[in-house]
Structures are given as structure tokens and as C-alpha cells.
Amino acid sequence: MTNQTIHTDLADERCGRVRAQQRGAPRPPGVRIATARSGGVTVTRVQITRNGLARPRGRYVTLETPAVSILDERDERVIELAADELRALLPAKGPVLVVGVGNRRVTADALGPRTVQKVLVTMGPVAASWGAPLPGVRPVAAVAPGVAAATGISLQQMLASLVAAMQPAAVLCVDSLMSAEPQRLGRTLQFSDTGLCPDDPASAKSLTERRLGVPVVAAGIPTLMAAREGEDLVVTPRALDSVISHGAALLGAAINRALQPGFTVPQLCWLAN
DSSP, X not given: OOSOOOOOSOHHIIIIIHHHHXXXXXXXTTEEEEEEEETTXXXXXXXXOSSSSSSOSEEEEEEEOOTTOOOOTTOHHHHHHHHHHHHTTSOSSSXXXXXXXXXXXXXXXXXXHHHHTTSOOOSXXXXXXXXXXXXXXXXXXXXXXXXXXXXXXXXXXXXXXXXXXXXXXXXXXXXXXXXXXXXXXXSEEEEESSOBOOSSTTOTTOBOHHHHSSOEEEEEEEEEEEOTTOTTOEEOOTTHHHHHHHHHHHHHHHHHHHHOTTSOHHHHHHHHO
């Protein structure tokens, strides 16, 4: 592979896998990468320990299913693995605001809004309907704000107002991601404690602790990649509708399990639906 711009939101591609294939592009200092396998799932943990690199300083985790698979919301093994990794990035206590980032009308960008539909909400009228707080249930709210073109309000402005009103312990953002490797589309999860940090620093999707004042954890699935023949074209999986549907259900289940460890996966799926 010749030296070229890497279009990816996945830290292990940016700092390891793709860079390692480029001439004269060794792994930069300040990057630690560890890979393990569990039940056929490859788990890669990337820790960036200094500023000024291609991705912000922090922790990144990817879970990759076998090449013949797509993400399956019925796979409790993957849900449990994902929940464990996500839980380690979140504060142990306090309310969490789950945000579905993206445009529900554009399939490749609909992962965030579709995922929040699967999240178990335990605040507001839902909690009031129980009559009393249930022991061991973490306060969770979920929202899909849409895009500024439809609302007239930037994502940062809207979430800053929600954070000020709700005072959550953390914000968990879910969004569609870009990969540099076609075989990873629709079968990889990434979590990070750096917030949502697209390649473009001025992006309206840039959501970080510095902007919102609380820890921001990001979760996503790669659903598109830049076409080889030009930066103005993108490639999506052939079964994109299925990727978004199954991926949203699996991410929702993993988020619920991470936030509500006192319930089993089947119990959470029943409660969320």
C-alpha cells in the first residue's frame, strides 16, 4: 500500500493495522495496542497516551466478528463482551444520557437513532410509572436529536442544554463510523472514552468532555468507507439495511447490559421492547 490519507474512525486502523502496511509509517510513539481473541471475536485495545496524534488521547476498544459473520443481536456472547468493554469506559454510578447521533432518513447514518430505540429508558415518566425507584436500576435517558438541517439547532447546542438540565454522570454517543477496510463494515464495534471525534475537528458531530463538561463515551459500527477511486465516493455494505437493523439491536442490548448489570440479556431485551 502506498502512502496515502487514511479515511477511518477506527483507532486500531489509524494507529496500527493500516499504518503498519504503509511504507515508512511505523507505529507512532505513545500508542499501545493489545489484541486478544475470545470465542471467535477479536478484541483490540488501543491506548493513546499523548496528544498530537491522529486520534485524541484515550482508550479505544474494537470487537470484530469473523469475516463470514455480521453482527447478530441474538449473540449473547458478543453482547456480554461488548457490555464488559463499554462498562469499563463509563463512570460506575450516576445518570447516563444516551444520544443517537445521525440522520434517521439516511440508512448509512441511521445507526444512532435506531439504537436509542432499543435502549432501556429508566428516567422521567417511565420511572414514575413504576411507583417507586427500583433498587439497582441506573437512571438512563435517551434522545435522537436529529440533524441541524432539520432542527435549526446544532448538535452541540442541543446537548449542552440537555446536559445542563439533566446533569448526567456521562454522555454515551452512538454513531455510524467509517472504516478503511471493507471486510470490517458491519461486523466491528468500537467504543472509546474520548468522545465523538470525527476526522474533521470542525464537524458538528464533534462531542467531547471539553465541549459538554461531562465525560463523553462513544460507540459505533463502521457502515461506510471511502471508495478507492476517489474521496468523493463512499462504499457501504451490500446488506446495509440488515447491518443497521442488527447492529442497532446488538448495540442497544450491549448498552443496556453495560448500564443495568443486575439484569440478564433476555430480561433487558424484554424490558426494552
